[in-house]
Amino acid sequence: MAHGPAKGIGRWLFATNHKDIGTMYLWFSFAMFLLGGTFAMIIRAELFAPGMQLVKPEFFNQMTTMHGLVMVFGAIMPSFVGLANWMIPLQIGAPDMALPRMNNLSFWILPFGFALLASTLFMEGGAPNFGWTFYAPLSTTYAPDTVNFFIFGVHIIGASSIMGSINIIATVLNLRAPGMTMMKLPLFVWTWLITAFLLVAVMPVLAGVVTMMLMDINFGTSFFDAAGGGDPVLFQHIFWFFGHPEVYIIILPAFGVVSAIIPTFSRKPLFGYSSMVYATSAIAFLSFIVWAHHMFTTGMPIAGELYFMYATMLIAVPTGVKVFNWITTMFRGSLSFETPMLFAIAFVILFTFGGFTGLMLAVAPADIQYHDSYFVVGHFHYVMVAGAVFSMTAGIYYWLPKWCGKMYDETMGKLQFWIAFIGFNIAFIPQHFLGLAGMPRRYADYALQFSDWNMVSSIGAFMYGAAQLLFLYNVIRTIVAGEPTSEEKTWEGAEGLEWTLPTPAPFHTFSTPPEVK
Amino acid sequence: MVSRLKQLVAYALSPLLLLSFVGQNAHAEDAHASGWSLLNMPQGVTSVSNDIYDLHMTVVWICVWISVVVYGVMFYSMFAHRKSKGYKAANFHESTTVELLWTIVPVLILIWVAFPSTKSLIELYDTTEADIDIKITGYQWKWQYEYLGEGVEFMSELTTSEPAIYNLEPKTEFYLSEVNEPLVLPVGKKVRFLLTAKDVIHSWWVPDLGVKRDAVPGFINETWAKIDEPGVYRGFCAELCGKGHAFMPIVVNAVSEDEYKTWLAEKKEAAAVLREMAKQTFTLEQLMAKGEVAYNRSCAGCHSGNGEGIPGAFPALKGSAIALGPVAKHLDVMVNGVSGTAMQAFGGQLSEVDLAAIITYERNAWGNNVGDMVQPIDVLKFKQGQ
Numbered sequence A: 001m002a003h004g005p006a007k008g009i010g011r012w013l014f015a016t017n018h019k020d021i022g023t024m025y026l027w028f029s030f031a032m033f034l035l036g037g038t039f040a041m042i043i044r045a046e047l048f049a050p051g052m053q054l055v056k057p058e059f060f061n062q063m064t065t066m067h068g069l070v071m072v073f074g075a076i077m078p079s080f081v082g083l084a085n086w087m088i089p090l091q092i093g094a095p096d097m098a099l100p101r102m103n104n105l106s107f108w109i110l111p112f113g114f115a116l117l118a119s120t121l122f123m124e125g126g127a128p129n130f131g132w133t134f135y136a137p138l139s140t141t142y143a144p145d146t147v148n149f150f151i152f153g154v155h156i157i158g159a160s161s162i163m164g165s166i167n168i169i170a171t172v173l174n175l176r177a178p179g180m181t182m183m184k185l186p187l188f189v190w191t192w193l194i195t196a197f198l199l200v201a202v203m204p205v206l207a208g209v210v211t212m213m214l215m216d217i218n219f220g221t222s223f224f225d226a227a228g229g230g231d232p233v234l235f236q237h238i239f240w241f242f243g244h245p246e247v248y249i250i251i252l253p254a255f256g257v258v259s260a261i262i263p264t265f266s267r268k269p270l271f272g273y274s275s276m277v278y279a280t281s282a283i284a285f286l287s288f289i290v291w292a293h294h295m296f297t298t299g300m301p302i303a304g305e306l307y308f309m310y311a312t313m314l315i316a317v318p319t320g321v322k323v324f325n326w327i328t329t330m331f332r333g334s335l336s337f338e339t340p341m342l343f344a345i346a347f348v349i350l351f352t353f354g355g356f357t358g359l360m361l362a363v364a365p366a367d368i369q370y371h372d373s374y375f376v377v378g379h380f381h382y383v384m385v386a387g388a389v390f391s392m393t394a395g396i397y398y399w400l401p402k403w404c405g406k407m408y409d410e411t412m413g414k415l416q417f418w419i420a421f422i423g424f425n426i427a428f429i430p431q432h433f434l435g436l437a438g439m440p441r442r443y444a445d446y447a448l449q450f451s452d453w454n455m456v457s458s459i460g461a462f463m464y465g466a467a468q469l470l471f472l473y474n475v476i477r478t479i480v481a482g483e484p485t486s487e488e489k490t491w492e493g494a495e496g497l498e499w500t501l502p503t504p505a506p507f508h509t510f511s512t513p514p515e516v517k
Numbered sequence B: 001m002v003s004r005l006k007q008l009v010a011y012a013l014s015p016l017l018l019l020s021f022v023g024q025n026a027h028a029e030d031a032h033a034s035g036w037s038l039l040n041m042p043q044g045v046t047s048v049s050n051d052i053y054d055l056h057m058t059v060v061w062i063c064v065w066i067s068v069v070v071y072g073v074m075f076y077s078m079f080a081h082r083k084s085k086g087y088k089a090a091n092f093h094e095s096t097t098v099e100l101l102w103t104i105v106p107v108l109i110l111i112w113v114a115f116p117s118t119k120s121l122i123e124l125y126d127t128t129e130a131d132i133d134i135k136i137t138g139y140q141w142k143w144q145y146e147y148l149g150e151g152v153e154f155m156s157e158l159t160t161s162e163p164a165i166y167n168l169e170p171k172t173e174f175y176l177s178e179v180n181e182p183l184v185l186p187v188g189k190k191v192r193f194l195l196t197a198k199d200v201i202h203s204w205w206v207p208d209l210g211v212k213r214d215a216v217p218g219f220i221n222e223t224w225a226k227i228d229e230p231g232v233y234r235g236f237c238a239e240l241c242g243k244g245h246a247f248m249p250i251v252v253n254a255v256s257e258d259e260y261k262t263w264l265a266e267k268k269e270a271a272a273v274l275r276e277m278a279k280q281t282f283t284l285e286q287l288m289a290k291g292e293v294a295y296n297r298s299c300a301g302c303h304s305g306n307g308e309g310i311p312g313a314f315p316a317l318k319g320s321a322i323a324l325g326p327v328a329k330h331l332d333v334m335v336n337g338v339s340g341t342a343m344q345a346f347g348g349q350l351s352e353v354d355l356a357a358i359i360t361y362e363r364n365a366w367g368n369n370v371g372d373m374v375q376p377i378d379v380l381k382f383k384q385g386q
Ligand code: HEM
Pocket: A133, A247, A248, A250, A251, A293, A294, A312, A313, A315, A316, A319, A354, A355, A356, A357, A358, A359, A361, A362, A367, A370, A371, A372, A376, A379, A380, A383, A384, A387, A388
């Protein structure tokens, strides 16, 4: 190779290498994961028993808001961008991302966006306290002054996401190795390509809605203020026009990771590759036309309710197709259960469960009872934590040996898996019961009949939190003291260009494009 | 036999099932079952809540049977098709027939669910021909109920004490779900609810009535309930509305029609007495005493009990220009609120007596010592003068 990485801090500050940038994204998102996790631990500790023990209700609201924002925008989204940076060039046989300098910028503005957001914790008035969905007018007329920091933070984070996605689109469309046709792309690349289009379409909508807030708060407009002729429900329409595609932005790359891992450890090709591609596209399309299923209790006209109910039910169909394909891939394979596979299987089981509750929520009359209760909290943690976060964990264990040329400790990986799996279910199954029994979400304190399940849920949450510390330890231990490996193919069943490279992957790869047959 | 089988399946399978077999919700009046038995949605006491429950159970069972198949195949291959058992992988990876099948069958199932869902939704939206109209207004952090056409209205707010919340006193049975005055409704009558809010969005949720509807400032939403059984039904605010979100419960007391009529007559009587009281003159001591109680109930939530407010969020009244300044401005702020801020218009929420007492209290408490008094009649005049 021509040259290696630069020396010192400059290597990271001026990084244009996709691997270095990917690494920074991954570490940054893990830091955010721990921060958001800390907020979650505070929430669950407060809810351990009825009564206010640790924090005041106003701080509690700041915690639920910051937890949601940091996890969605700081932990999950950047972690998948990091994975995309690392893996897309390796999987399509490209030397790097198409726009390396923009890549540097899109990463380096992120810490500033989150610094803006987190700095509000130390200001008078406190951090945002209006929920990660920041409904107006609670987030405008009634918000603390620090809301302006939140707005600019969101702008920066959004700009970063848009740049990241443009880069991915440009890379996938232009830098594929000769012979790597679209229908040969690994599914991770496909799902990311579609996700990137979703991001480019909806991040500007998010930027728009926060800008309208900014105007309402500081410049006398009344977009969301009924007293000035505006409409608070308009806020929700705009937010969810961003927000629903956003949840698929979170899950589609996770689908891609799982679609790589399951065939590897089943030693059998992915079942229904092309139907997977079509199902992903169908989900992406449908995700634009179902947003108001988050608004069944706002008093929409009945025609709107019916339409959004039918459209939402439809989304379950392509989602089901994906699940059936994964399971058929496993069927009559030759299965082994290394840590990445354990997480991938848990993903399929738990994500499917989240899909079931999603289907229940889609039924508009029943959603009258579920909406804004803990049932919804249960639903989206099944799809986002057991979905996105489990698949991310699986992906890291799966590719870590390729990245650093060291093998992780399998026993510790499995231990982490079981603590996380059991802890997760103890934490979130009871939340469905709580919701059905009538406990609303975002409650700092609750009536006595909800005590038992809240306590159980908190215990599970602490377990799940502990598993993440084990994860951190295991990853660091691997990098520092893991057993060196130089096998090209870490996993015997693995397929794809990344496994044709030396291990650890050199700083520059595919400087001459590989030939794909 | 079939139900035995269902139970067995239920035990063996996904945790989703827990919902379906343990939650036999015996509904007694105000029985609020203890923690562990709370697993399922209540069936409730209106036709809508019953329809919703049936729909919910239908979908739960559909999910259960699908999960039997899906998880079944998955667990089977996890046991039978292991490398450690020497199982050799097959190599199939495509079948259009199968793909079509598992696209079409779910579509059919969904169409099957769509029919009853559509029917219940239409029923739920039919707010015509109501016997009684109640206007419900959400405030940070309490509910106002207005019996339209009857001249009866009141505020319903949490009675759980602050020390109980901060664990300084024991918690009683209806901790955080008790209010000073419940919404009283007759059974067997169709009641239409007209919902709105004065500040932020709230959401009025009583599971047993199958009602949850957002109260949006500046807009009026409609929904309805016809309660079948007398009893006390409790609910909560479901839309995040600020720091008191968890502290504005709902209590509905459903009584027979006769009892309802008696109750309504008494309320009308009491309203007349209150109007009379507004014409009296009070001493400073009387106003201060009344003012302290009313202040702590309605104002202390934001401006805090010692008048110091919450820095950065809610202004202090102790030493504030308004509390120490001219009465007219003070009245204006109290009665009309300050638009664009969290300060509500209390003119329509509190009686003239309470308004007068609070203003007097604010001007003369915590070291504020303007020394003047505001009488109920002054408040009345101010309101009429507008
Ligand atoms: C079968 C597919 C799915 C269906 C039919 C579905 C349906 C729904 C519905 C109807 C709601 C609104 C519930 C309410 O607020 O009353 C909801 C909430 C939510 N869903 Fe899903 N969902 C599905 C999959 C997913 C996936 C894959 C994700 C993300 C990875 C997701 C994330 C969320 C989130 C974050 C919320 C709550 C947002 C909030 O109010 O804070 N869902 N879902």
